[in-house]
Amino acid sequence: MRIGDTVRRPLRPFSLTVQGYLGHLRDAGFTGAPLPLGVDEQGREVLSFVPGQVHRHPLPAEAAGDDVLVDLARLIRALHEASAGWVPPPGAVWGGSPAVQGKLVGRAELVSHRDYATGNVIFRDGRPAALIDFDLARPTTRLYDIANALWYWAPLKWGDPRDRAPALEDADIPHRMAVFADAYGMTARQRAGLTPLAVDMARRYYEDSSASAKLDPVFRKHWEGGGRDVLRRAEAWLREMAPAIAARVVQPG
Template identity: 40%
Template sequence: MSTRHRPPVEARVYVPAPGEASDVEPVPAGDVTEGVVRVGGTIRRPHQPQSLAVAAYLDWLEDAGFEGAPRFLGRDAEGRDVLTFLAGECAGPVPEAWVQSEELLASVARLLRRLHTASAGFVPAAHPFPPRYTPPGAVSPEPAELVCHLDVTPQNVVVREGLAVGLVDFDLAGPATAFKDSFNTASHWAPLRDPADGWPGWEANDPFRRLRIFADAYGWTDAERHALPAFGIEAAALSYRRMEHNARVLGGGWARMWGEGVGGMIRRRGAWLEANADRFVDALTGR
């Protein structure tokens, strides 16, 4: 891996170049972070507790040659994190018809695999990621083996000419496992959810077929394919308790999502995965 000479992330200050564009364009709000704007060729985001850990991770990805992530440029005069803007198209809150492309789906899986390969070896020693809440008595299915994105939704994937080329919004990044991150991504892109919670216009899509396309493109092992239903059921139970905690303790976007019924959707997903466990394994392992 190459090593670039750059100031430490905590000392990096962004100074606009003379004549740099300063037009401000609002960016669609994410589920949790608000106040994100595009200024010229940069993205400005409110500084958060995990910002320095994310910045160090983005530096690592740059040195690893991964081109599908923004670069951290520093903090501006208002204290906001400044990142490079990745040109392309991202899905809206209700993913458009073009997001259903199976070619795009496979490219998302390949992009995620490249991210995980580039992430190997990164240890956030100087700026650890804030610990995730684990409910009392719960066993987290995500030991800290690899720093991952953990929020590869259609809204956070940059698409050009029908293929996934970049990832944005690393706010939820942190230590987990490649399988956790890839399962989470597949859950958003298949999608893996009770049909009652499906997006309008997606009714004709077969989530079992789409999951197989993703698994083959990413390269899930036979053991991972067999483990998916149980892993997904356990992950849904943990996600429900985390979302409930975050809504109560952190408020903001977490409370808004909880109030909109995300807890019920998570529980229905877990029940749907359990009811279709054999069908998922057959879809993933059948020849």
């Protein structure tokens, strides 16, 4: 809930660890994240309200251009630069799934956001300007973080023609990934690793969601009501597109 220029959210086990990370980002000069403002008298987490607008799937035409990917890639690059070298304090508690992390990603390089869902990217003047909702932040790799951003924004999740936003119906997704890769400044090694990681990630998101649907009745409704089919189609589409994606992404543009 918003109060003035602050946001109040339920305090979770990881909230104070995330606030420590947000404090580091502020000190490092990164301005694209909420400021950590502690805990209020009712025990809620307090963050600064980040002005702007979010777009959700299906992305409207104004959020579907290559220029948006360029700004998002630069924003994530700046986040990575600000995050690198920060060592979480002993006793740090993170959200998200450590299993996904360990199996998919290997040894962590830095703490990062890891959840670039469309509702977590704040636009100003039509361009991505800031990130919110660091609930899934934890130690990870730059490449996993990039793959997650592309999942929502290439988008890989909605690559199958049946799931495309109308504004992206004719979009060339491998091209969009190459635009992101160039704007981020991905290394040859990251480019080579992206497609295999994305395929594994799609598989893992399916398995994780399937497991969550067994535990959480609200999520189960969403999963059985079409969420499962979207992830099935996404994985099949991605496997089919993998060579085309690799051909566009592996060579810098």
